[in-house]
Amino acid sequence: MAAEAEDTLPDTGLSLDYGNFMAPRLPEGGVDPELLQGPMVRDFARAHATVQEARERGEMGFFQLPYQRESAAAVRDVADSFGQWFEDVLVLGIGGSTLGTLSVRDALLGRGWNELSLEERDHFPRLHVLENPDPAAVSQVLDRLDLRRTLCNVVSKSGSTAETMAQLLVVEGRLRELVGEEKARGHLLLTTDPERGDLRALAREKGIPALPVPPNVGGRFSVLSPVGLLPAAVTGVDVDGMLDGAARMEARCAVPELPKNPAGLLAVLLHHADRELNLPIHVLMPYTEGLRSFRLWFQQLWAESLGKLRRGDAGDEPVGPTPVGAVGPVDQHSLLQLLMEGPRDKATIFLGVREVDDPVLIPNLHGERGSMAYLGGHTLKALVDTERKATAEALRRAGRPNLTLEVERLDAPAMGGLFMLFQIATVYAGALYGVNPLDQPGVELGKELTYGLLGRQGFSAPDLLEPDPRWSV
Amino acid sequence: MAAEAEDTLPDTGLSLDYGNFMAPRLPEGGVDPELLQGPMVRDFARAHATVQEARERGEMGFFQLPYQRESAAAVRDVADSFGQWFEDVLVLGIGGSTLGTLSVRDALLGRGWNELSLEERDHFPRLHVLENPDPAAVSQVLDRLDLRRTLCNVVSKSGSTAETMAQLLVVEGRLRELVGEEKARGHLLLTTDPERGDLRALAREKGIPALPVPPNVGGRFSVLSPVGLLPAAVTGVDVDGMLDGAARMEARCAVPELPKNPAGLLAVLLHHADRELNLPIHVLMPYTEGLRSFRLWFQQLWAESLGKLRRGDAGDEPVGPTPVGAVGPVDQHSLLQLLMEGPRDKATIFLGVREVDDPVLIPNLHGERGSMAYLGGHTLKALVDTERKATAEALRRAGRPNLTLEVERLDAPAMGGLFMLFQIATVYAGALYGVNPLDQPGVELGKELTYGLLGRQGFSAPDLLEPDPRWSV
Numbered sequence: 001m002a003a004e005a006e007d008t009l010p011d012t013g014l015s016l017d018y019g020n021f022m023a024p025r026l027p028e029g030g031v032d033p034e035l036l037q038g039p040m041v042r043d044f045a046r047a048h049a050t051v052q053e054a055r056e057r058g059e060m061g062f063f064q065l066p067y068q069r070e071s072a073a074a075v076r077d078v079a080d081s082f083g084q085w086f087e088d089v090l091v092l093g094i095g096g097s098t099l100g101t102l103s104v105r106d107a108l109l110g111r112g113w114n115e116l117s118l119e120e121r122d123h124f125p126r127l128h129v130l131e132n133p134d135p136a137a138v139s140q141v142l143d144r145l146d147l148r149r150t151l152c153n154v155v156s157k158s159g160s161t162a163e164t165m166a167q168l169l170v171v172e173g174r175l176r177e178l179v180g181e182e183k184a185r186g187h188l189l190l191t192t193d194p195e196r197g198d199l200r201a202l203a204r205e206k207g208i209p210a211l212p213v214p215p216n217v218g219g220r221f222s223v224l225s226p227v228g229l230l231p232a233a234v235t236g237v238d239v240d241g242m243l244d245g246a247a248r249m250e251a252r253c254a255v256p257e258l259p260k261n262p263a264g265l266l267a268v269l270l271h272h273a274d275r276e277l278n279l280p281i282h283v284l285m286p287y288t289e290g291l292r293s294f295r296l297w298f299q300q301l302w303a304e305s306l307g308k309l310r311r312g313d314a315g316d317e318p319v320g321p322t323p324v325g326a327v328g329p330v331d332q333h334s335l336l337q338l339l340m341e342g343p344r345d346k347a348t349i350f351l352g353v354r355e356v357d358d359p360v361l362i363p364n365l366h367g368e369r370g371s372m373a374y375l376g377g378h379t380l381k382a383l384v385d386t387e388r389k390a391t392a393e394a395l396r397r398a399g400r401p402n403l404t405l406e407v408e409r410l411d412a413p414a415m416g417g418l419f420m421l422f423q424i425a426t427v428y429a430g431a432l433y434g435v436n437p438l439d440q441p442g443v444e445l446g447k448e449l450t451y452g453l454l455g456r457q458g459f460s461a462p463d464l465l466e467p468d469p470r471w472s473v
Numbered sequence: 474m475a476a477e478a479e480d481t482l483p484d485t486g487l488s489l490d491y492g493n494f495m496a497p498r499l500p501e502g503g504v505d506p507e508l509l510q511g512p513m514v515r516d517f518a519r520a521h522a523t524v525q526e527a528r529e530r531g532e533m534g535f536f537q538l539p540y541q542r543e544s545a546a547a548v549r550d551v552a553d554s555f556g557q558w559f560e561d562v563l564v565l566g567i568g569g570s571t572l573g574t575l576s577v578r579d580a581l582l583g584r585g586w587n588e589l590s591l592e593e594r595d596h597f598p599r600l601h602v603l604e605n606p607d608p609a610a611v612s613q614v615l616d617r618l619d620l621r622r623t624l625c626n627v628v629s630k631s632g633s634t635a636e637t638m639a640q641l642l643v644v645e646g647r648l649r650e651l652v653g654e655e656k657a658r659g660h661l662l663l664t665t666d667p668e669r670g671d672l673r674a675l676a677r678e679k680g681i682p683a684l685p686v687p688p689n690v691g692g693r694f695s696v697l698s699p700v701g702l703l704p705a706a707v708t709g710v711d712v713d714g715m716l717d718g719a720a721r722m723e724a725r726c727a728v729p730e731l732p733k734n735p736a737g738l739l740a741v742l743l744h745h746a747d748r749e750l751n752l753p754i755h756v757l758m759p760y761t762e763g764l765r766s767f768r769l770w771f772q773q774l775w776a777e778s779l780g781k782l783r784r785g786d787a788g789d790e791p792v793g794p795t796p797v798g799a800v801g802p803v804d805q806h807s808l809l810q811l812l813m814e815g816p817r818d819k820a821t822i823f824l825g826v827r828e829v830d831d832p833v834l835i836p837n838l839h840g841e842r843g844s845m846a847y848l849g850g851h852t853l854k855a856l857v858d859t860e861r862k863a864t865a866e867a868l869r870r871a872g873r874p875n876l877t878l879e880v881e882r883l884d885a886p887a888m889g890g891l892f893m894l895f896q897i898a899t900v901y902a903g904a905l906y907g908v909n910p911l912d913q914p915g916v917e918l919g920k921e922l923t924y925g926l927l928g929r930q931g932f933s934a935p936d937l938l939e940p941d942p943r944w945s946v
Contacts, residue, residue, distance in 0.1 A: 110609070119907060135829055144585050144589070169838050172836075198845060289607045289610035303815075319816065330604045342776075365642050385917070390919050390923040443806075445870065446867040448807060464866055
């Protein structure tokens with residue numbers, strides 16, 4: 001790598017260390033470095049071209065989101081105008097409509113945001129995310145909220161998601177009881193397709209404000225569209241910073257040279273781990289509570305994009321890795337035993353944060369106790385970082401491949417960068433697996449059966465098998 | 474099964490339907506019903522005997538916890554005496570010390586407990602669980618809490634867990650600054666081994682109140698010991714009801730006849746799925762937010778108990794299924810695509826709740842919109858149940874084995890029953906896999922490296938490999 005070439009690549013603040021994937025550093029089963037010189041470079045060149053063609057056909061709108069600043073400014077305007085009227089924002093949505101927002105909340109607002117005072121929140125509203133139509137969860141949120149002071153952001157790309165429509169009907173019903181039909185509409189903000197679907201039709205007909213999700217941006221790739229930007233903007237998150245970070249990562253991951261492309265390396269190494277090394281389980285383990293929801297965002301992205309029937313001349317082959325989300329160091333006390341001594345079917349991605357605002361000094365107390373003495377004088381930050389490095393080293397010694405990503409700080413640009421990095425890695429991986437990373441045909445059957453059972457027009461009720469007394473207890 | 478025999482078994486309110494595991498109901502790859510008549514019955518008889526012997530040797534203390542009512546009454550007394558003095562309870566712990574408490578909180582208090590008013594909480598304190606020594610997470614909790622009105626329950630069986638000791642030192646340091654060294658102790662309540670370890674020594678020397686974890690009860694089996702009972706009792710959870718439900722499940726799962734034993738069936742079918750059907754990934758998918766943390770409790774239990782090197786004459790074999798926790802119907806929008814069309818390497822356990830307090834009626838609004846019309850008049854409960862059944866049926870049609878557990882209501886007896894069911898299934902499964910479900914030797918190397926890096930006496934610092942510039946970006 002020439003230094004000049006390096007200098008032209010934008011600084012994303014992100015590093016990827018994949019030494020613990022490589023032979024002979026990984027004592028057994030590591031990747032032959034020669035592969036990285038030849039075959040993997042060629043595989044990646046093909047994947048890069050496939051993605052480039054799909055972009056040029058306009059199928060992968062998420063790549064463009066960091067550059068659509070007018071759209072982002074429009075979202076901010078809406079957020080500003082609404083934000084000042086409401087004390088609470090309630091997001092109704094599921095899956096890709098909420099996982100990005102939950103990730104941003106955990107990383108940038110902190111999980112205790114709603115317990116802060118108005119001053120501590122800088123006069124920004126509380127944020128509630130109702131993913132699940134579970135009646136107890138819905139009741140708990142609605143009982144706690146004063147709907148008269150609440151903005152409901154209803155998020156569904158298709159404008160027809162069953163769970164989200166059901167939540168909307170329940171919430172709108174309550175609002176109508178409280179403030180009447182007309183005023184109820186003033187509490188709604190819809191985020192949906194710019195043209196199609198029932199939410200868009202509702203917006204047009206009843207004059208409900210609505211934000212567009214670009215037609216070529218699917219749910220799990222939509223966090224940098226109004227889907228994720230509105231809840232971020234309304235709670236004061238630095239939306240431009242997030243888009244700046246995403247743009248730098250987009251440029252960084254566009255380069256066709258594999259060794260310079262972190263998204264390409266992630267895709268190539270994890271695809272190779274699954275298909276060649278028999279490691280189909282991919283564990284993402286960030287060492288910070290701030291990325292607790294991000295691990296679930298990754299899980300959806302990786303599972304729903306890559307878990308597919310690959311069409312082939314010899315028939316369809318089911319492919320796709322199984323993502324598992326973990327949080328360090330907590331899950332050292334849950335999954336690590338399995339990662340160390342269980343079947344060799346896993347690759348682990350560690351994610352660390354280099355700088356934090358307050359590393360929190362551990363005081364020197366109880367120095368006469370062996371289990372406490374060594375901790376005093378270190379910081380909690382050092383403890384967490386040390387555990388991450390020790391765990392990666394323990395896995396390496398046990399011959400278990402692992403990668404380490406680090407970001408500079410857990411701020412808005414880093415989050416934008418992480419979203420973009422994994423989205424790009426996912427579409428490269430889709431090309432390597434030979435599947436379309438943008439569809440999800442496997443979820444249709446369950447939807448159709450649900451529609452039939454609930455009596456939706458045009459769907460017939462299936463006969464569900466009764467429990468067989470021989471096989472139940 | 475004779476009706477008389479059935480009548481003598483306690484009613485746990487739990488059902489298990491495993492029809493979608495069986496051939497020919499499962500169109501391909503189902504379990505041959507003949508196996509359930511012969512080989513599986515014999516395998517289970519052996520596993521049952523192995524567990525029985527371990528119980529008799531006193532190694533599996535968790536079986537006895539529902540019957541130790543004097544110990545539970547003592548916990549309640551401590552909770553009562555402390556509870557009235559404190560507005561907030563902060564639990565410091567990690568892994569098995571907190572996953573049970575988080576499960577009880579989600580299921581029985583609701584996730585919004587801390588946002589309720591004192592009256593709505595019936596004057597019980599708020600509950601904060603600090604699992605992670607992550608400095609940002611610790612700062613956020615400590616900034617929000619008034620430590621002068623907070624009880625800190627420090628939970629560590631060994632009395633030496635690094636993350637928990639670090640949290641204790643930080644919190645005790647803050648308390649000393651606020652109220653002085655002596656009064657600081659009055660805010661601490663330690664839950665640890667009755668004899669050994671630094672926390673017990675501290676309790677003895679400084680007169681800090683402490684509750685015992687029975688020596689033969691390990692962290693991941695400790696939710697029904699003072700580890701889980703104290704936080705439950707102090708927030709007004711019906712601890713006796715939880716133990717009653719656990720006792721009934723214990724009796725139900727003690728019967729040696731496989732077809733009558735739900736824990737035995739879970740263990741035998743899931744072990745068979747892994748070892749014979751090549752389905753090593755076990756997905757637990759409760760259809761209720763109330764079991765959001767329970768899925769993580771299960772993940773720890775199943776992973777850390779069964780993911781082991783199995784000692785054999787021909788060498789050690791790494792074994793153990795990989796548990797994945799999901800929440801329905803949310804994760805239909807995340808993992809379902811992979812479950813339906815990805816590799817055939819998974820078995821799914823659905824978990825439903827038959828009765829809820831308020832099923833929440835969906836009002837008839839926007840009846841002219843096809844995606845909303847069919848929902849009006851149903852309840853959210855019906856939507857969630859229907860989605861669960863439709864998803865199980867869709868998986869069955871796709872030839873993907875799945876089981877369904879149902880509990881009557883999500884109350885204290887049901888939670889006690891669920892904890893006991895999965896704990897017993899785990900030790901039966903341990904016997905079937907031929908591993909010790911109670912140890913976790915694989916986590917030691919990472920701990921030792923951490924101690925060495927932090928300079929703990931008696932441990933030498935390892936040389937960590939520097940990132941190799943060839944393999945980093």
